[in-house]
Amino acid sequence: MYRRLRLCSNRGGYEAIAEPAHPIDLERAKARLAAERIPVVDARVMLIVRLDAEVTVSRGGRLLFKTQDPQLAERTFQRLRSVLELPAMESPSSSEPAGG
Amino acid sequence: MARGVMLMSGGIDSPVALHYLLRQGHAMVAVHMDNRPFTDDSPLSKVVDHLAMLRERYHQPIPLYMLPHGPTQITLMRSTDRHFGCVLCRRFMWRSAERIAVREGAQFLATGEALGQVASQTLSNMRSATASVQLPIVRPLIGFDKQEIEQVAKSIGTYQISTRPGVCCQAVPDKPATRSNLVQILKEEERIDVDAMIDDCVRKSVIL
Numbered sequence: 001m002y003r004r005l006r007l008c009s010n011r012g013g014y015e016a017i018a019e020p021a022h023p024i025d026l027e028r029a030k031a032r033l034a035a036e037r038i039p040v041v042d043a044r045v046m047l048i049v050r051l052d053a054e055v056t057v058s059r060g061g062r063l064l065f066k067t068q069d070p071q072l073a074e075r076t077f078q079r080l081r082s083v084l085e086l087p088a089m090e091s092p093s094s095s096e097p098a099g100g
Numbered sequence: 101m102a103r104g105v106m107l108m109s110g111g112i113d114s115p116v117a118l119h120y121l122l123r124q125g126h127a128m129v130a131v132h133m134d135n136r137p138f139t140d141d142s143p144l145s146k147v148v149d150h151l152a153m154l155r156e157r158y159h160q161p162i163p164l165y166m167l168p169h170g171p172t173q174i175t176l177m178r179s180t181d182r183h184f185g186c187v188l189c190r191r192f193m194w195r196s197a198e199r200i201a202v203r204e205g206a207q208f209l210a211t212g213e214a215l216g217q218v219a220s221q222t223l224s225n226m227r228s229a230t231a232s233v234q235l236p237i238v239r240p241l242i243g244f245d246k247q248e249i250e251q252v253a254k255s256i257g258t259y260q261i262s263t264r265p266g267v268c269c270q271a272v273p274d275k276p277a278t279r280s281n282l283v284q285i286l287k288e289e290e291r292i293d294v295d296a297m298i299d300d301c302v303r304k305s306v307i308l
C-alpha cells in the first residue's frame with residue numbers, strides 16, 4: 001500500500017512511497033504506458049511519465065509528482081495506479097497526523 | 101579584470117560566488133545546465149531571478165546561456181555506472197561551460213562549490229571532474245561553511261529566491277561515489293560518445 005502523498009524535502013513536489021516496498025518492473029511499466037499512448041522517457045533506472053503532472057517512477061517504487069498542487073498529484077497518482085496496477089493509497093483516516 | 105563563465109544552478113551558493121566575482125570587477129557570463137526532466141522549471145526561474153538581482157546591483161549585462169543537460173543525464177544513466185553519476189555529470193557541465201567560455205572569450209570558469217558540501221564536492225571528485233577542462237577554475241566559496249554562505253545570500257537578497265520550492269535533482273544516485281579516480285571515470289566515458297554529446301548540448305544552447 002502507498003502511504004499518503006507527502007511534500008518532498010524541497011517542497012517542489014509530492015512523493016508517494018509504498019510500504020512494504022513495491023518494486024516496479026520498469027520495462028513492463030513502459031510497455032503499459034506506451035499502450036495507453038502516455039508519453040514516457042526511459043532513463044533505465046527510472047521512467048519520467050508525462051501525465052497531468054510529470055511523474056518520476058523509480059524502480060524501487062517511489063513516485064515523485066512534480067507539482068505543488070496536492071489534488072493534481074493525487075489525481076495523477078490514481079491515473080498512474082490504474083495503468084500500472086499499483087497498490088492503493090492508504091485512506092486519509094489511516095495516515096499519520098502532520099508532524100510539527 | 102578578467103572575463104569568466106559562472107555555472108549557475110539556482111541554489112544558494114552560485115549567486116553568492118557570482119556576487120564576489122562581480123564585486124571584484126570581473127565581467128561575467130552565466131551558464132545554467134537545464135536538468136529537466138530530472139527536475140522542474142524552478143532552477144531556471146531561480147537563476148533568471150538571481151541574475152536580474154545581480155545585474156541591477158552591479159550594472160553588468162551578465163548574459164545567461166541555458167544548455168539542455170537532460171539528454172546527457174539520460175545517456176549517463178543508461179550507459180554508465182550510476183555510482184559515478186555525479187562526477188560524470190559535473191565533467192559534462194565543465195566541458196560545456198568551457199565551450200561557452202571559448203565562444204565568449206572568457207579566461208576562467210567559476211562555481212559556487214565549497215569543499216565537502218555534497219557528494220560531488222570532495223577533493224577526489226572535484227579533481228576527477230575538473231580534469232576534463234583546461235581553463236582555470238575559480239571557487240570563491242571554497243573555504244566557506246554553509247552558514248556563512250547563507251548569511252551573505254541573505255544580505256544580497258538571493259537567499260529568498262534560492263529557497264523557493266523546487267524539485268531536487270532526480271538523477272542523483274542513491275549512493276553517489278564520494279571518491280573517484282580519473283582512470284575509473286575515463287573508463288566509464290569510453291562507453292559513450294562524449295564529444296558528440298557536448299556538441300549537441302552546446303549547439304542547442306539558448307541565450308536568455
